[in-house]
Amino acid sequence: MSIQSKDVEYVAKLARLNLTDQEREKFTEQLNAILQYAEKLNELDTDGVEPTTHVLRLSNVMREDVVQESLSKEKVFRNAPEEEDGQFKVPAVLE
């Protein structure tokens, strides 16, 4: 399956990226080359093979719910691009 420029545009939107025309053209070409290479995996019969999500086979690591000190406000906002009244400030969500 080969990807078209419009597919790249769609995926960029999902990934919250704006692409220039030049980037879109380049990524279309490069993603096609990479995905074509990935077609190689179809040479293998994987029916009945369990997927490996994780080599340690851990699941649902739990701990006791213990109250601990949390971060100070000063630390939480140290890197905030914009802050107001102890909150992260962002532009309007809806127009």
Next chain:
Amino acid sequence: MTLFDLSLQELHSQFRSKELSVTDVVGEAFTKIQERDERVGAYLTLNEEEARAHAARLDDKLVTGESLGLLFGLPVGIKDNMVTEGLLTTCASQFLSNYNPIYDATVVSKLKLAEAVTLGKLNMDEFAMGGSNENSSFHPVRNPWDLSRVPGGSSGGSAAAVAAGEAYFTLGSDTGGSIRQPASYCGVVGLKPTYGLVSRYGLVAFASSLDQIGPITKNVEDSAYVLQAIAGFDPKDSTSANVEIPNYVSALTGDIKGLRIAVPKEYLNGIDPQVKAAVLESLRVLESLGAVWEEVSLPHTEYAVAAYYLLASSEASSNLSRFDGVRYGVRVDNGGNLLDLYHESRSQGFGPEVKRRIMLGTYALSSGYYDAYYLKAQKVRTLIKQDFDQTFQKYDVIIGPTAPTTAFPLGSQVDDPLTMYLNDILTIPVSLAGVPALSVPCGFADGLPVGLQIIGKAFDESTVLRVAHAFEAHTDHHKQRPSL
């Protein structure tokens, strides 16, 4: 001969006898950085004032005769994707160019506990994506053995700093070969521990099912000491393994009689003839020490790179969604709404390789393609892991080259991502299987270092280190230094 040529034990004994001070050793590190780093480019941020103050505090401690931490007084450089409280941590990305962490990664806390002195933060491929360090959004790193060539990546700064004598040791991170491949290109020792052995808390996530932190050092003994200091269960990392940590230094017995080595034929096919010759010569050295080796097959090797790029990019596309310009990082606000802010901040903050992988991963996870790409790759990962499991039923270690070639010239592969990805063909299968592997210098080809990759069973770093140490004791490749 420099102070960095002294072994850890020699340094510690000279500290105790007052022949040397920590201030001397840290001072020499900054002198080397001053002399060389303009050409090498290993560092992004220096921690000079604090490092010198720390050295002075450690010297005070020497007077009182207290017991010394495991890595007491050793100058360390840290890859810039591990957070350091109050010290800029950029992941070599414009997006995080102003990021001042509010806590220390667990490995950083452990280094402090062991009394190592942090010199600064090391250059890398942006968000650890790349194999040449050319994807740093600040400046490339150059290979100390030949400044026209790459140091490898993504831990290029970490490997180059040790090779250039700009740090006693460094920490790197490895997702598909990012410690081992640059260690091979720069002629130093790089260890990727078993997945889960070293805490990832405070490591900026790239591909969470693969990422692992490990040491880059100038010899195997140092690697064992550093691993000792950083390994162990961490409740703050839910993928941390709760296993007993052995004494890695005491595993370095020099005895490998009867060791059973598997050499995958797939790892010797199609590689540079001089690299192959160095590996075969290394096997003769190991044979002379009483080991036996046989050729084996890891039949799914050729599928590893394809599976890896789908899995790692998918995980990256998810992990990097946190970089939205709201809570930290560089925000680009062109007066639009919140969605515009996300788009602008990410588009301007990320470089081309990061965007490419986010795009690939988003596509592979998107509706209608998940089974064909992501799930298929996870199943192939199982087959690759089984190759290793089966081989380790009969053999103690698997040995081959670390990379198919030596370091390549800067700029020679930047426009061809697929070719660049294939440099990792010998390190990626190991990452997918989650087992430990170490690259140790094993020769030179046209003046450039070659690395031997020693792969072990899960959590059997002791054997990997023992074999590498025995090999090193009978060769002198690791003692060569670049002329800079």
